[in-house]
Amino acid sequence: MKNLSQESAPILEALEKMKRLRLVPFDVPGHKRGRGNPELTEFLGEKCLSVDVNSMKMLDNLCHPVSVIREAEQLAAEAFGAAHAFFMIGGTTSAVQTMILTACKRGDKIIMPRNVHRSAINALILCGATPIYIDPEMDKSLGISLGMSYRAVEEAVKANPDAKAILVNNPTYYGICSNVEALAKLAHEHGMLLLADEAHGTHFYFHDKLPAGAMTVGADMAALSMHKSGGSLTQSSMLLIGPNVSEGYVHQIINLTQTTSGSYLLMASLDISRRNLAxxxxxxxxxxxxxxxxxxxxxxxxxxxxxxxxxxxxxxxxxxxxxxxxxxxxxxxxxxxxxxxxxxxxxxxxxxxxxxxxxxxxxxxxxxxxxxxxxxxxxxxxxxxxxRKDRSGMLEAEYINPQVCCPPQEAFYAPKRSLPIADTAGKVCSEFVMCYPPGIPILAPGELITPQILEYIRYAKKKGCSMTGPEDMDIEHLNVMEGSGK
Structure with a gap:
């Protein structure tokens, strides 16, 4: 890396240099710096469209960064105390999935809280790993799920010594943190990786009154939503890795699904926001x-x-x-x-x-x-x-511990049938049901549908929660595994 400091913003500087050159664009995107789509240019502005460009030598390439993108990633790693940082333009969903796909292959086990974002369970559908869920403790007075207790994770590790990784939320959507440092030590003592979903924890790295950033207390990988508390554009995130994770292999995993047409608007926003935070x-x-x-x-x-x-x-x-x-x-x-x-x-x-x-x-x-x-x-x-109303008759639990019948990948791809939701109790779900936000599944593929869960879904719909996940957008029917239940 060149002699750079946190005052530098390599991607921003490269884009500004490109603009000064007044290049004639015979490449994509087809709007040609906005001239080909005046309505879009009027809406977003010429400054925005003029830097919505494709990879070229002077701007580097996100799939194989060797110059300005690599420099920007190195500065980000330095700012966050990581061995390397990857700019992710598929949101923190792509960063969480990269962590799990890096750590796990088909049939591997991963220990994780059940109140994870759907992106983590989606990764299990993709790679065929088996989750060992830690059911989080509940605060029944507030109706929210908490972090993972150390003892519960320790018991899961002892019962599953062949697990490849532990995933932790740092923090949850509500702001609650587990003891990441202790969990990292536990993971490493048993040859496992510690992965942190820090979608809501970017700011932890920049203030001593806040909980510890996962990478500062021993995590091996962390997924950060820079666009949440970090100030970058929506959909721009980072993946941080420690010294014991192969940078080259992680990059291969990223390139399995990440676009080859990386948005320089998103990357520049990461670069500028990192500089601002640092x-x-x-x-x-x-x-x-x-x-x-x-x-x-x-x-x-x-x-x-x-x-x-x-x-x-x-x-x-x-x-x-x-x-x-x-x-x-x-x-x-x-x-x-x-x-x-x-x-x-x-x-x-x-x-x-x-x-x-x-x-x-x-x-x-x-x-x-x-x-x-x-x-x-x-x-x-x-x-x-x-x-203000009488609170009697209100549901209290925000989270219901699920009964897992089979791995998510098996359930998602198994033969299935669609049933009216009222007829699904006792059967195994083969799709997701969740309120979004926050995107934590009420049901995930492979889990038993119970009367309590159906009551919660009906109540959440009645109260106006935005329900997402099932193939039936109206959530009148659910897909269940063929042959499950009575």
């Missing part, structure tokens, strides 16, 4: 922490709502808490989280990240302003005053 990360997250702590204090003063934080920490299944997460329990107001989510959007023009059956998550970042926080607090106060 130079100003502590200052940025100082402001975010201050805003969230103020919001949490004001919301808790309203009454009934509960914006939770580090007081939940128990040293194990809640080893730490991400204090930038504004997770708010709503059930004491007599409203499901999704109902508050809908009211905020429809009545107050406030778009929060998601609502489930008991909570909402308001995602606060450096882009927010104090007056935005005040508007959110005022809206929540008014919702409580105008819409």
């Amino acid at each position: 130079l100003r990360g502590k200052e940025i997250f100082d402001k975010v922490i201050e805003m969230v702590e103020y919001a949490r204090e004001e919301i808790n003063a309203i009454g009934d709502y509960y914006a939770y934080s580090r007081e939940l920490v128990n040293g194990d299944s809640i080893y730490d808490f991400d204090i930038t997460k504004l997770s708010i329990f709503t059930r004491s107001v007599g409203l499901a989280g999704i109902e508050v989510y809908d009211l905020l959007r429809d009545e107050y023009d406030i778009q929060t990240e998601f609502g489930d059956i008991a909570n909402i998550l308001a995602y606060i970042s450096v882009g927010d302003r104090p007056k935005d926080i005040e508007r959110l607090v005022a809206a929540l106060s008014e919702i409580r005053r105008n819409y």
